[in-house]
Amino acid sequence: MAERLTARxxxxxxxxxxxxxxxxxxGPAALTMRALADHLGIKAPSLYKHFPDKQAVEVELIAxxxxxxxxxxxxAEAREPGSLPALAEAYRAYALAHPHLYxxxxxxxxxxxxxxxxxxxxxxxxxxxxCGGDLDLARATWAFAxxxxxxxxxGRFPDDADLDAAWKRGTRALH
Amino acid sequence: MAERLTARxxxxxxxxxxxxxxxxxxGPAALTMRALADHLGIKAPSLYKHFPDKQAVEVELIAxxxxxxxxxxxxAEAREPGSLPALAEAYRAYALAHPHLYxxxxxxxxxxxxxxxxxxxxxxxxxxxxCGGDLDLARATWAFAxxxxxxxxxGRFPDDADLDAAWKRGTRALH
DNA sequence: GACGTCAAGCTAACGCCGTTAGCCAGACTC
DNA sequence: GAGTCTGGCTAACGGCGTTAGCTTGACGTC
Numbered sequence: 001m002a003e004r005l006t007a008r009x010x011x012x013x014x015x016x017x018x019x020x021x022x023x024x025x026x027g028p029a030a031l032t033m034r035a036l037a038d039h040l041g042i043k044a045p046s047l048y049k050h051f052p053d054k055q056a057v058e059v060e061l062i063a064x065x066x067x068x069x070x071x072x073x074x075x076a077e078a079r080e081p082g083s084l085p086a087l088a089e090a091y092r093a094y095a096l097a098h099p100h101l102y103x104x105x106x107x108x109x110x111x112x113x114x115x116x117x118x119x120x121x122x123x124x125x126x127x128x129x130x131c132g133g134d135l136d137l138a139r140a141t142w143a144f145a146x147x148x149x150x151x152x153x154x155g156r157f158p159d160d161a162d163l164d165a166a167w168k169r170g171t172r173a174l175h
Numbered sequence: 176m177a178e179r180l181t182a183r184x185x186x187x188x189x190x191x192x193x194x195x196x197x198x199x200x201x202g203p204a205a206l207t208m209r210a211l212a213d214h215l216g217i218k219a220p221s222l223y224k225h226f227p228d229k230q231a232v233e234v235e236l237i238a239x240x241x242x243x244x245x246x247x248x249x250x251a252e253a254r255e256p257g258s259l260p261a262l263a264e265a266y267r268a269y270a271l272a273h274p275h276l277y278x279x280x281x282x283x284x285x286x287x288x289x290x291x292x293x294x295x296x297x298x299x300x301x302x303x304x305x306c307g308g309d310l311d312l313a314r315a316t317w318a319f320a321x322x323x324x325x326x327x328x329x330g331r332f333p334d335d336a337d338l339d340a341a342w343k344r345g346t347r348a349l350h
Numbered sequence: 351g352a353c354g355t356c357a358a359g360c361t362a363a364c365g366c367c368g369t370t371a372g373c374c375a376g377a378c379t380c
Numbered sequence: 381g382a383g384t385c386t387g388g389c390t391a392a393c394g395g396c397g398t399t400a401g402c403t404t405g406a407c408g409t410c
Binding site for chain 1: 285
């Protein structure tokens with residue numbers, strides 16, 4: 001409904017790039033409007049010439065994460081069509097490579113209205129296909145994968161837990 | 176290591192109670208030291224006579240959540256020994272009844288050093304038993320359950336998704 | 351070439367936030 | 381009674397997101 005139809009300006013893209021660096025390298029607490037402006041050599045209020053608020057910058061990051069993880073899943077699908085373990089491995093690898101971004105995009109309601117149309121569906125499609133269109137299985141599998149990733153990112157498993165084995169056990173059960 | 180060995184004072188317990196009300200009724204953004212103090216008829220700095228910082232209050236809430244969900248799981252186990260679906264239902268019901276508390280306790284690293292000894296293990300034990308001691312299966316199942324709950328809390332599933340069916344499908348697969 | 355417009359920077363400030371320093375009143379102890 | 385401890389208080393600091401309002405320079409048009 002409210003999603004942008006035009007690309008952002010070059011400056012806006014620079015801002016999003018800087019925001020991403022800040023987030024990925026230093027975590028969510030470091031992503032402040034002042035730090036972001038600093039990184040760009042401007043003052044915080046100037047950011048509001050490009051984005052209405054901080055959330056709008058975050059939405060861009062969320063969209064990036066969704067698009068990139070969709071790409072990762074599509075690549076895995078192309079490599080091993082129909083393989084759930086391949087998808088699971090791709091999902092896990094992408095999330096663990098970008099933990100702060102993954103959390104940002106995942107630990108709050110999706111700002112669906114501000115996202116490019118079809119992006120959410122695209123991200124979900126490969127898993128959907130691997131589950132042969134079984135919606136319930138696809139959702140259960142997504143929940144498993146998300147749970148594994150997010151619990152690992154937050155260090156909730158015991159230090160000595162064999163997470164490879166847990167992933168295998170889960171994907172095998174959900175084949 | 177650093178966990179408390181003595182019970183908190185009566186006043187401290189009142190503070191934690193108020194914090195819980197604030198969190199559960201109004202969400203994490205509403206849980207500020209000033210609002211908490213207001214609720215108790217005192218000023219924010221006075222809270223620091225009872226807790227070293229905000230995190231210490233939150234740790235108490237996390238401990239409550241862990242203890243209560245452990246109780247819920249133990250009750251489910253007593254009702255239907257060895258039943259994974261019964262445990263899953265209890266887990267889901269508790270989490271959805273206290274979504275803000277569940278997120279607070281779950282979406283960050285566990286402050287293990289500040290938690291009562293054995294609490295984490297106690298919360299995990301019923302699932303462990305239902306999985307017949309298969310650690311990998313227990314972890315995969317926990318990830319599935321956590322993923323389902325947290326995705327539901329954050330409204331990540333489509334509005335028309337049949338989550339009961341997805342839970343059934345998942346618990347069946349992971350029996 | 352002067353003029354108006356507009357994009358994109360700036361400073362100052364507001365009202366939040368967690369937190370600290372330092373003061374004070376009352377209760378409890380010897 | 382004197383001293384200590386408990387649990388309040390006010391004032392303040394630095395950081396946050398954000399707003400208002402000013403300025404400067406580039407561009408397009410007469």
